[in-house]
Amino acid sequence: MxxxxxxxxxxxxxxxxxxxxxxxxxxxxxxxxxxxxxxxxxxxxxxxxxxxxxxxxxNPADMIVGVAADRDVDHIVVGGRQRSPAGKVIFGSVTQSVILDSDVPVTVVSVDAEGEGGDRP
Missing domain, CATH: 3.30.300 (GMP Synthetase; Chain A, domain 3)
Structure with missing residues (x-):
């Protein structure tokens, strides 16, 4: 393609x-x-x-999954930040919810604290 x-x-x-x-x-x-x-x-x-x-x-997770379903997407890519286990419990995890609720494959791209991607080729 x-x-x-x-x-x-x-x-x-x-x-x-x-x-x-x-x-x-x-x-x-x-x-x-x-x-x-x-x-x-x-x-x-x-x-x-x-x-x-x-x-x-x-709700970010609901919106991502909903827009993906409405647009009949083939794949979702989300940026994920590393959080402590306690941080995930307190704040939840949009990425985790998208992975669990989506009917299509989800790719998670690591994002640092400033929202920028890691090293790029």
Whole structure:
């Protein structure tokens, strides 16, 4: 398959947080899309991939799995950070939820604390 035949959906999800006062707080209003998202979008386009960039708000794992199902994707790639076992219990793991809930293969790419990938060839 040629790169120009591959459709990439790049999805960034703003988390929606529960408020102690009831309801939810939108993080989208107070945050910016990380530069890493626009950088990867531009790099994929420069490499002749067809890329559609989407922004969503809600539970990240649910949004990723839902968008993948709606678009009938063949594969999901997610960036994963290394967390301690206690950190996974306290904060949950989006990556783990996507792996468990997805009906398609999931590839996890290691991402450091700043959101950048590791060494690239």
């Amino acid at each position: 040629r790169r120009d035949e591959v459709q990439v959906t790049l999805l960034y999800v703003f988390d929606e947080l529960e408020s102690d006062l009831g309801g939810t707080v939108s993080m989208r209003e107070h945050s910016q899309v990380p530069e890493s998202v626009t950088t990867i979008r531009d790099e994929l386009r420069d490499s002749d991939f067809q890329v559609e960039a989407l922004i969503a708000e809600g």
